Amino acid sequence: MEVNIYILFWVCIFGLCLGSFYNVVILRTLSNESIVFPPSKCPKCGHKLYWWHNIPILSYLLLRAKCYFCGEKISIQYPLIEFLTMVLFGFAFIKFGISILTLFSFIWISCLIIMTGTDIKEKVVDCKISIVMAISALIFWTINSGLKGFIFSIFGMLLGALVVEIFARTGYLIAGTRAMGEGDTYVAGALGAMSGFVGILLVLLYSLAAAMLFIVPTFLINKFKSGDKLTCILSVLFILSAIILQRFPQNLFIIALIIIFGIMLAYSILKGIKQEKNRSYFPYVPALAIGALYFLFI
DSSP, rough: HHHHHHHHHHHHHHHHHHHHHHHHHHHHHHOOOOOSSOOOBBBOOBOOOOOOOOOTTTHHTTTTTOOTOOOOOTTTHHHHHHHHHHHHHHHHHHOOOSSHHHHHHHHHHHHHHHHHHHHHHSSSSOOHHHHHHHHHHHHHHHHHHHHHHHHHHHHHHHHHHHHHHHHHHHHHTTTOHHHHHHHHHHHHHHHHHHHHHHOOOOOOOHHHHHHHHTTTTHHHHHHHHHHHHHHHHHHHHHHHHHHHHSSSTHHHHHHHHOOOOOOOOHHHHHHHHHSSSSSOOOOOHHHHHHHHHHHHOO
């Protein structure tokens, strides 16, 4: 027990340090800079940071969320990414212990954090990171179950990419534009490689529920104000069905209801997007990440 607590402590420290590095990766992915050179600098004034400016979370508190040189406010993103990475790494170790799954879950968590960060900031997803995630998942399943595991992962990857790409392209038929970005298809494929042929369907359902809870509410409020009650009703029915599924996970009738409500809701949302003059698009990778982490841990 004491050994596990000791290891958990260092896993959390490791997560903190990696979270600090992931902040750099997120920002420099968006600016097309090298993640190695130049050394860490203030994004506002460009001054090179001292070593004690890079201590995860602690530096943010000591500097009172302001740059030491120019006094500009430091984004809350930095401590949040560091804290989130630490918590997820720690939870992975608690959940899976000293195992190969823990190691690979660190890789998947890292990829999801970076892709979520860039998607939230600029609605950009580096497809190379999702490819790394997919390859690591294929390696894990091959090690875990041999050829059978490899095929299981391949089919999951293809299914995940196919489902999201079909949904994305339905936007052309209804709204004249993609319903989701191309990067989302890559991420869904990577998640399919991680969760397998059956698991990816659950991941996508959880992701859609997460989108309803965290992304779409603003859209629904606007639809309610404009008199479109159908979209609001469908969203409530979909969420209720997803909650009931947690109680009866093997109930095919509930799964069928979720799929039907999900399709009807997607159609209603896309139809609403087509009618909007000033269209707003939501980053969907955060929802995919929530769905994947829920599937992995819960």
